Structure formats: C-alpha cells, structure tokens
Amino acid sequence: MNSPAPYPDRIPRALSRRSFLRAGAGAGLLAAGLPALQACSLSSNGGNAATALTFMNRWSDPNSQKAANAMFSGFTKATGIKITNQVQPSSGSTYQPAVRTAFSSNTPPALATDISGPEVYNLARAGVLMDLTSIYQGIKSKARAGAVAGSEVDGKIWGLSDGATIGNCVFYNPDYLAKYHVDAAAITTTSQWLAAMSHIKKAGGTPILIGAKDQWPGGHYLNDLVQRRLGSAAATQLYNRTVLPKQGDKIKWTDDQVIAAFRDYLAFKPLFQDGFLGEAAATTDGQFLAGKAGFYEMGSWLLSTMRQTPPSFTPGVMLFPTVEGGAGHGNEVTLGNDTIIVSAKANADAVRKFFDYFTRPDSLARWSGSMFVSPPYRFDASAVKVDSPVLGKLFGRINSFSANAGRDGAALFNDQxxxxxxxxxxxxxGSVGLMTGELSPERLCQKLEEATVRAQRKLG
Amino acid sequence: MSLVRADAPAPSQPVAEKAARPTDRKREGSWSAYALLLPAGVFYVSFQLFPILVAFALSFFSWDGIDIRQAKFLGLANYVTLVHDGLLWRSVWHNLVVALAVLIIQCVGSFVIAAIIQAGIKGGRFFRLVFFAPVVISSVAVGMLAIFVFSPSQGLVNEALSAIGLGGLRQPWLGSGTWALPAVIATYILQNFGLSVLLFISGLGQVDQDLLEAAELDGASQGRILWQVVFPVIRPVTTTVFLLGLVTGFKLFDTVYVMTAGGPFHASDTIVTYLYGVSFGGNDIGYGNAIGVLLFVILLVIALIQLRLTRTGKETE
Incomplete structure (x- = not known):
C-alpha cells in the first residue's frame, strides 16, 4: 500500500547537498567576481585605455560646465581621446572628501581637480598619484610662477594648476558708498576701512556682509589679516608647520602678531549685517549683488556668480587693505590654486596629451575667459574674451592684482x-567661535599652536 | 530508560525506511532554504557585518582614509581621546536633547493630533494628508527650505515676528548658539510628526468601541478610560513611536548638516555630524570609527530597551 507522502508537493525538487554546495560556490564566486569585473571594466574605461580618460571635477555651475565641456570636446577633436566628465557638487566640504575617497578606491578617475597643498601632499605620500615631473618638464617653458604651487613633494611634481583665483578681494558698491560719502579708492588701511564702515553703520546703512553660517567666510578674514600682519612669506611658514616636517617654530600661532590679527577680526563684528551668524554665503552673495551693502569680502570666483546673477550696479574691487604695523604690504595676494592631479593608474601618454592641449595659448585664453581664473601659463591675455564689459573690467583688475603682487607677494589660502x-x-x-564669543583670540591661537605641535610630532 | 512506550507496536522494516524519509526531506528542504537565504546572506555579510567589524578594527588605528598600509596601530588611544573629547560629549548631549524633544513634542503631540483626527472631526482626511506630506519630502529639501524660513534677513520666522509687533525677538536663528539646535529640532520634528500621527491613528483604530462604551456605562472618567482602556491597547504603537523617534534622533544627520553643519561653533553638532566632520572633514578615520562604535553601543542599548519593553508588553497581554 502506498502511504501518503509525508510532505505535500510544495517543494517539488528539493536541493541535494551537492547541488547546494554547487550553488553556494557559484554565488560566492559571483559575489567575489562581480566587484572585480566591475573594477576591471571601470579601470580600463577610466584609467588605462588610451582612448578615454575620466575627469572628476567640481565645475558644476552651468557656466563652468559649459566651459569644461567645450574644453573636453576640443581635446577629443584634437587627439581622438574621449573624456568622461565626472562632475561633482562644488562644495569644498563634500568635494575634497569625494576626491580622497575616489583616489583610495580601486577605480580612481584618471584626472581630478583638487585644491593644492596638503590634500595633494597626502595623496602623493599615499602613492596613488602619478608623478608628473616629466610631463611638467615638457610644458615648463610655458609655465609661470604658481603652476606647481602646493604640488611639490620631495622635489617631484604631483599636480599642475588649472587656474588660480585670488581670495583676498574686497568688492564694493560705489553707488551705495556714495550715499554715505565714502570713496573706496581712498581706502588703503584697515583703520581707514573700519572708520568708513563705522560711519556707514552710524548713518543707518549696512557697511559689509558676511555669510558666517557657512564657517569658511570667517576663515577668509583670519587668512587676510594674518597675511597682512605677517607678510606672505611668514604666513606660509606658519601654515607649513601644520603639513611639512622639520619647519621649526620661528613663527607660532601664539605670536603677538597672529593673536593681533585674530583680534582685528573682532573689530568687524559690529559692522557685519544684523543676524550675520545665521546667514548663508549664497544669501549674502545675492544681497550684495542686489545692492544691499557697501562692501563684501570674497574671492574672485564671485565673478562667476555675477555672470549668473548680474549685479544691480557696477561693482568695484580692491585688495584687502593693509594693517598698520603689519609686515605684509597691500599688493600681496592670496592664491586659491586649483590643481589637476592624476591617478597612478592613468595612461601616461593620454595624460601628457591632455596637458599639452590644456596649456596651448588658445585653450588657455578660452578657459580663462569662461572660468574667470588665471592659468599660470604663458598665453595672450588680450585674446581673453569676456561676454560682459562690466565683468571684463573686473576680471582685468583682478588679473592686475596678481601681476602687481611681486615675486614673493603670494601665499596660498589658509584652507589650502x-x-x-x-x-x-x-x-x-574657530572663526565662528570668535564671533559668538565662545573663544577668545588668545584661546583659539593656543589651540591652533597645540594642534600644530601635535601635527609636527606626527610628521616627525 | 527508553523513551519508546512499551506497548507501542514494533515498526516493520519498510515503515522504518518510510520514517527516515521525512528527515531526509526535511534536511533537503533546509538546504534549499539556505540556498534561498544565500544571496541575502552574502549581501548582509558584505555590506553590514563586514563593515561593522572593519569599523571596529579601524577604531584602534590612526588612518587618513587614503592608504590602509599607512594606518598606525594606536591601541586604545582613540577611545582615551573620545573619553576626554568635550565637543563629542556636547554632541551626545545634543542628541539627548533631540530625544527628549521627540519624546515630549512628537510622541505626546502626535497622539493628541491623532486622537482629534480619529474622533471624526470634519476634514480629518485632509489633516491626515497635511501632517503626512512632509514625511515623503526629502530631508535635504526640508532642510534647504528651513534655511530660508530661519534666514535672519529675509526669513519667514523673523518677518512674522515683526509683522505681529514682536520684532524685538528677531534672531539669527541658525547662527545663534542658543537657537540653532531648537530650530533644527523644530524642523526635524515637523518633518517626522506625520508618521507618528499616522501610527497613532492606526493604533487608536484598534481600540474596541464596545469596550469604550462599556467603560463609559460603568461610569469611568475620560482620564481613566484613556489610561486603563486606550493606552494598554496602543502600547505597542506608543513603544514603536517612541523608540523610532529615539533611534532616528540619535542618527540625526541630514537635517543638521544641511541647516547648520553643526554650527555655530558646534552648538548644533550631533554625534553623526561630529563623526562626519572628524572622519571626512578632518581625515581622521580611526577616531571617526571610535565615535561610530560609541554610537553603535548607544543604539544597541536602545534596541535592548525596545526588546525588553516589547517583551514586557507581550507578557502583560
């Protein structure tokens, strides 16, 4: 007699142990193999193929994207090598971590823009970057000072500039200032500047704007004031102590001049707009361009914002005024050097062709005019076309700042x-802590010095 | 001693063979179950368990996140730093404040709103939609909107205060050490309020109307009905709402990051924004992982409390 099956036919074909092991081994191989396959395919796509390069960048605003795409397509037309544009959001607080993550992965982009300085040093030390010394030798005759600033480690070149911006600019609204009988052109020192702004404040105006909520705008003032107090060379020496070994302690954060610079920043507090601590920089950009204040300290990249949001007036621009008794002179500029780094896995020949194309005078003229940057290579500045006469005039003035800065008149931005x-x-x-009163200049400088000593110890 | 009853008939050989078959089938069935679980298992091990273990291991190292070969073993140094890190404990405190606000405002408030809607007020469906709408909006979008709402110069809050003659109360909300955290909490709670309301509505729907009527007939006060009839029924929902709020409150990141990035000067930092700043802003992956382990322990404790509460609830039932 056939007894009924102990289990109904819900599992018609149960797996045998062997089938299970076979399936398991297959799944395991697949799990391990898929990422490897993906890595290989991406690597060949982005890194080693001579006909394609991936380029990670933060040129995300419409004008920058347009300029980047024009440059990439021009390069492809000239060489046959395609560029995949890996554009990322422009925020420094997310872009730089994204670059680090990308270059520590198995599938880094072939090229990427990054801020020069410690970010480049760290990646170079980690061995993930291509040594560009020989490529640089090939284009050295075209290079100007700043081409490799913040990209040299142990005598080797690890990045080549794609353009510098000037960080210590003070934009002003001549129409607004005229209402209060202030002439920006007559201001050369911070005392004069503070006096003029106090006058505007007393008369019920808004002397100056800052988007302090975003933290970095406050860092600008500490940068500018330290550079004006110490001079570019000494400021660079102070900053280098945090990233390079054996820098000594000739200049310390706790030195009187540095503390004085931080104290100078406090003098601006009553002059900033109401509620400045809660305002975002994007909002204050808009407010300044809408004519709501007299002055605005910002980098030269504000020109890109002006192209998108034309100001309601014709702005003027000057460098951050000198500080009486400071070693820095009024012509010294702060450079924000954007550099192109290259993955150690990238195809060297394709990369060489890219830099050859990028540093061609006609490429640079187009690039400079559309990105509002000053590429540190030789090209005909008169060939730079800027679509707006107002912006063209401002860009010309900003370019003259770097030309007049002198041989040792530039320092990298403190956050580079x-x-x-x-x-x-x-x-x-810390710049916010100073404004909220939670930190005194002395305490902040003390903390900076302690952190620097720890960094020096770590660097050996 | 034999477990087989003495009077049980001795099985014949074929029967014994048949009896063995279900065991084999059972085993074969479990193999297929394992095979079906395998893909999920591989993903779980690869993307959950393995990263947790790696994070735990990295918390004993100093590493800048670029080349793992350059990581330096520090022993317990990161944990010693953690214990003495005032800014971290300030962030933990902020998370506790968020949790308290969630408990008081979100749990109590959403229960009251749910009770009003459930009582059958006119337009109940509309209000249900109104409260739930922010839940489906991305928290980044909500945070961006909140920046405009709290903007000192052109924000809705300051303008509203001025409009009603309270201009003296205008604040730089997101830039004030006192007000930044409350502004973030208000935004966070407003966004998540709807989910709690919805959960309470579903819980209140389970309360037996006959039971309520019987209690009323017996002369029980409204407070007593609420305490002794309604709450026992909605206890699982209340526990869920509370613990969900607590856990998500401790993991709070996106709203804070978008609105204040933890500022001004760490006044609104939470554990995760601080962890992010240390790991990706400051490049200190080892210490960041030590903070991650601390967060893991906190969440583990909350999970254990949840288990305990759920079990107690079941035992009471």
Whole structure:
C-alpha cells in the first residue's frame, strides 16, 4: 500500500547537498567576481585605455560646465581621446572628501581637480598619484610662477594648476558708498576701512556682509589679516608647520602678531549685517549683488556668480587693505590654486596629451575667459574674451592684482595651506567661535599652536 | 530508560525506511532554504557585518582614509581621546536633547493630533494628508527650505515676528548658539510628526468601541478610560513611536548638516555630524570609527530597551 507522502508537493525538487554546495560556490564566486569585473571594466574605461580618460571635477555651475565641456570636446577633436566628465557638487566640504575617497578606491578617475597643498601632499605620500615631473618638464617653458604651487613633494611634481583665483578681494558698491560719502579708492588701511564702515553703520546703512553660517567666510578674514600682519612669506611658514616636517617654530600661532590679527577680526563684528551668524554665503552673495551693502569680502570666483546673477550696479574691487604695523604690504595676494592631479593608474601618454592641449595659448585664453581664473601659463591675455564689459573690467583688475603682487607677494589660502584637520576645526569653526564669543583670540591661537605641535610630532 | 512506550507496536522494516524519509526531506528542504537565504546572506555579510567589524578594527588605528598600509596601530588611544573629547560629549548631549524633544513634542503631540483626527472631526482626511506630506519630502529639501524660513534677513520666522509687533525677538536663528539646535529640532520634528500621527491613528483604530462604551456605562472618567482602556491597547504603537523617534534622533544627520553643519561653533553638532566632520572633514578615520562604535553601543542599548519593553508588553497581554 502506498502511504501518503509525508510532505505535500510544495517543494517539488528539493536541493541535494551537492547541488547546494554547487550553488553556494557559484554565488560566492559571483559575489567575489562581480566587484572585480566591475573594477576591471571601470579601470580600463577610466584609467588605462588610451582612448578615454575620466575627469572628476567640481565645475558644476552651468557656466563652468559649459566651459569644461567645450574644453573636453576640443581635446577629443584634437587627439581622438574621449573624456568622461565626472562632475561633482562644488562644495569644498563634500568635494575634497569625494576626491580622497575616489583616489583610495580601486577605480580612481584618471584626472581630478583638487585644491593644492596638503590634500595633494597626502595623496602623493599615499602613492596613488602619478608623478608628473616629466610631463611638467615638457610644458615648463610655458609655465609661470604658481603652476606647481602646493604640488611639490620631495622635489617631484604631483599636480599642475588649472587656474588660480585670488581670495583676498574686497568688492564694493560705489553707488551705495556714495550715499554715505565714502570713496573706496581712498581706502588703503584697515583703520581707514573700519572708520568708513563705522560711519556707514552710524548713518543707518549696512557697511559689509558676511555669510558666517557657512564657517569658511570667517576663515577668509583670519587668512587676510594674518597675511597682512605677517607678510606672505611668514604666513606660509606658519601654515607649513601644520603639513611639512622639520619647519621649526620661528613663527607660532601664539605670536603677538597672529593673536593681533585674530583680534582685528573682532573689530568687524559690529559692522557685519544684523543676524550675520545665521546667514548663508549664497544669501549674502545675492544681497550684495542686489545692492544691499557697501562692501563684501570674497574671492574672485564671485565673478562667476555675477555672470549668473548680474549685479544691480557696477561693482568695484580692491585688495584687502593693509594693517598698520603689519609686515605684509597691500599688493600681496592670496592664491586659491586649483590643481589637476592624476591617478597612478592613468595612461601616461593620454595624460601628457591632455596637458599639452590644456596649456596651448588658445585653450588657455578660452578657459580663462569662461572660468574667470588665471592659468599660470604663458598665453595672450588680450585674446581673453569676456561676454560682459562690466565683468571684463573686473576680471582685468583682478588679473592686475596678481601681476602687481611681486615675486614673493603670494601665499596660498589658509584652507589650502594648512592641514585639513586643523583648518576645518580651528580656522573655520574657530572663526565662528570668535564671533559668538565662545573663544577668545588668545584661546583659539593656543589651540591652533597645540594642534600644530601635535601635527609636527606626527610628521616627525 | 527508553523513551519508546512499551506497548507501542514494533515498526516493520519498510515503515522504518518510510520514517527516515521525512528527515531526509526535511534536511533537503533546509538546504534549499539556505540556498534561498544565500544571496541575502552574502549581501548582509558584505555590506553590514563586514563593515561593522572593519569599523571596529579601524577604531584602534590612526588612518587618513587614503592608504590602509599607512594606518598606525594606536591601541586604545582613540577611545582615551573620545573619553576626554568635550565637543563629542556636547554632541551626545545634543542628541539627548533631540530625544527628549521627540519624546515630549512628537510622541505626546502626535497622539493628541491623532486622537482629534480619529474622533471624526470634519476634514480629518485632509489633516491626515497635511501632517503626512512632509514625511515623503526629502530631508535635504526640508532642510534647504528651513534655511530660508530661519534666514535672519529675509526669513519667514523673523518677518512674522515683526509683522505681529514682536520684532524685538528677531534672531539669527541658525547662527545663534542658543537657537540653532531648537530650530533644527523644530524642523526635524515637523518633518517626522506625520508618521507618528499616522501610527497613532492606526493604533487608536484598534481600540474596541464596545469596550469604550462599556467603560463609559460603568461610569469611568475620560482620564481613566484613556489610561486603563486606550493606552494598554496602543502600547505597542506608543513603544514603536517612541523608540523610532529615539533611534532616528540619535542618527540625526541630514537635517543638521544641511541647516547648520553643526554650527555655530558646534552648538548644533550631533554625534553623526561630529563623526562626519572628524572622519571626512578632518581625515581622521580611526577616531571617526571610535565615535561610530560609541554610537553603535548607544543604539544597541536602545534596541535592548525596545526588546525588553516589547517583551514586557507581550507578557502583560
């Protein structure tokens, strides 16, 4: 007699142990193999193929994207090598971590823009970057000072500039200032500037705007004031202590001049707009361009914002005024050097062709005019076309700042020159702490010095 | 001692063979169950368990996140730093404030709103939609909107205060050490309020109307009905709402990051924004992982409390 099956036919074909092991081994191989396959395919697509390069960048605003796409397509037309544009959001607080993550992965982009300085040094030390020394030798005759600023480690070149911006600019609204009988052109010192702004404030106006909520705008003032107090060479020396070994302690954060610079920043507090601590920089950009204040300290990249949101007046621009008794002179500029780094896995020949194309005078003229940057290579500046006469005039004036800065008249921005852990924690956040009163200049400088000593110890 | 009853008939050989078959089938069935679980298992191990273990291991190292070969073993140094890190404990405190606000405002408030809607007020469906709408909006979008709402110069809050003659109360909300955290909490709670309301509505729907009527007939006060009839029924929902709020409150990141990035000067930092700043702003992956382990322990404790509460609830039932 056939007894009924102990289990109904819900599982018609149960797996045998062997089938299970076979399936398991297959799934395991697949799980392990898929990422490897993906890595290989991406690597060949982005890194090693001579006919394609991936380019990670933060040129995300419409004008920058347009300029980048024009440059990439021009390169492809000239060489046959395609560029995959890996554009990322422009925020420094997310872009730089994204670059680090990308270059520590198995599938890094062939090229990427990054801020020069410690970010490049760290990646170079980690061995993930291509040594560009020989490529640089090939284009050295075209290069100007700044082409490799913040990209040299142990005598080797690890990045080549794609353009510098000037960070210590003060934009002003001549129409607004005229209402209060202030002439920006007559201002050369911070005392004069503060006096003029106090006059505007007393008369019921808004002398100056800052988007302090975003932290970095406060870092600008600490940068500018330290550079004016110490001079570019000494400021660079101070910053280098946080990232390079054996820098000594000739200049310390706790020196009187540095503390004085931080104290100078407090003098601006009553002059900033009401509620400045809660305002975002994007909002204050808009407010300044809408004619709501007399002055605005911002980098030359504000020109890109002006192209998207034309100002309601014809702005003027000057460099951050000198500080009486400071070693820095009024012509010294702060450079924000954007550099192109290359993955160690990238195809060297394709990369060489890219830099050859990028540093061609006609490429540079187009690039400079559309991105509002000054590429540190030889090209005919008169060939630079800027679509707006107002912006063209401002861009010309900003370019003259770097031309007049003199041989040693430039320092890298503090948030490019200082160790990332130190500037994000003590310069960016610290600038807010000074304004809220939670930190005194002395205490902040003490903390910076302690962090620098720890960094020096770590660097050996 | 034999477990087989003495009076049980001795099985014949074929019967014994048949009896063995279900065991084999059972085993074969379990193999297929394992095979079906395998893909999920591989993903779980690869993307959950393995990263947790790696994070735990990295918390004993100093590493800048680029080349793992350059990581330096520090022993317990990161944990010693953690214990003495005032800014971290300030962030933990902020999370506790968020949790308290969630408990008081979100749990109590959403229960009251749910009770009103459930009582059958006119337009109940509309209000249900109104309260739930922010839940489906991305928290980044909500945070961006909140920046405009709290903007000192052109924000809705300051303008509203001025409009009603309270201009003296205008604040730089997101830039004030006192007000930044409350502004973030208000935004966070407003966004998540609807989910709690919805959960309470579903819980209140389970309360037996006959039971309520019987209690009323017996002369029980409204407070007593609420305490002794309604709450026992909605206890699982209340526990869920509370613990969900607590856990998500401790993991709070996106709203804070978008609105204040933890500022001004860490006044609104939470554990996760601080962890992010240390790991990706400051490049200190080892210490960031030590903070991650601390967060893991906190969440583990909350999960254990949840288990305990759920079990107690079941035992009471």
């Amino acid at each position: 020159a200082i160790d990332v852990n130190i500037y994000s924690r003590y310069i960016w956040q």
